[in-house]
């Protein structure tokens with residue numbers, strides 16, 4: 358008999374599928390890296406803000422020493438920006454780290470975690486990694502069904518994950534509906550509100566989740582520098598919650614989970630209002646262009662509040678993989694979402710105007726190939 362290592366709940370985890378790196382696609386398909394368009398990981402097409410680039414170069418001189426484990430300056434900047442005490446902030450190596458830490462902090466093996474069908478893959482990974490039980494609530498119109506999620510909470514439920522806007526579907530819950538949900542969730546259940554795309558919301562859709570953190574002792578708001586702030590490769594995320602929860606998160610956090618360069622870059626990016634504004638504008642324009650192209654091609658898509666769009670590229674379960682391969686051959690990388698149970702769909706990140714055009718042209722050809 359072959360040896361089986363590790364608990365069964367770890368062996369049963371389906372590994373996270375990341376967007377294909379440009380170098381890998383170039384090798385695999387014999388393409389020139391410079392001509393490959395990557396719209397697969399919801400990165401900011403503008404890249405790193407120049408302000409952050411400058412801060413990184415300066416911080417590099419300090420790399421012989423350990424990072425500031427408490428990230429005094431970054432926490433001070435976040436505290437000022439969001440109007441909370443520094444004691445309410447937990448830093449993560451990306452917000453993925455925050456999601457993992459939260460699962461470990463609030464849930465024991467055997468207890469349950471509630472999240473929605475078609476919500477971010479990391480919720481399932483964090484739950485399974487603990488040997489906890491996932492209660493996956495069917496989505497409505499590809500988004501969260503908050504009433505059903507509330508009804509799904511059981512006696513042993515300790516955590517609810519909500520992504521708003523959600524990835525990979527791009528759906529959004531308006532503030533009042535979310536607040537009504539928070540009001541009704543039992544206080545023993547922690548709610549992690551994952552707002553990775555909040556900076557992309559138009560003014561009329563914004564709501565004040567930090568005010569909710571003051572009101573609800575069981576709420577953790579999670580944010581990231583990976584999307585609108587343009588620092589995906591540096592891995593910085595953070596959580597805002599009342600001190601009782603924050604204290605638990607910080608006990609589990611690895612002391613040096615955010616490195617020196619990342620801390621410096623995040624401070625600079627946080628202060629770069631012009632970059633955020635350009636990012637949101639570029640995204641809104643790109644979204645309109647993609648929506649128009651999908652309409653022209655007769656493709657269904659889910660209206661998106663993030664920096665990506667979920668589009669249905671066929672009516673058979675081979676469609677996503679087939680069209681994805683046809684796009685890869687043309688040097689366009691998007692994200693197949695069969696692992697989310699959406700085999701007829703692709704998720705495409707909104708890029709620079711020329712990247713969007715390259716994708717649209719390649720998609721037209723891919724679909725014509727049938």
Ligand SMILES: *Cc1c(COP(=O)(O)O)cnc(C)c1O
Pocket residue numbers: 399450451452453454477520523524551553580581582583584589592593594
């Ligand atoms: C991209 C994303 C994150 C952020 O990941 P990082 O670890 O911060 O890079 C978190 N939640 C959702 C829903 C996302 O799409």
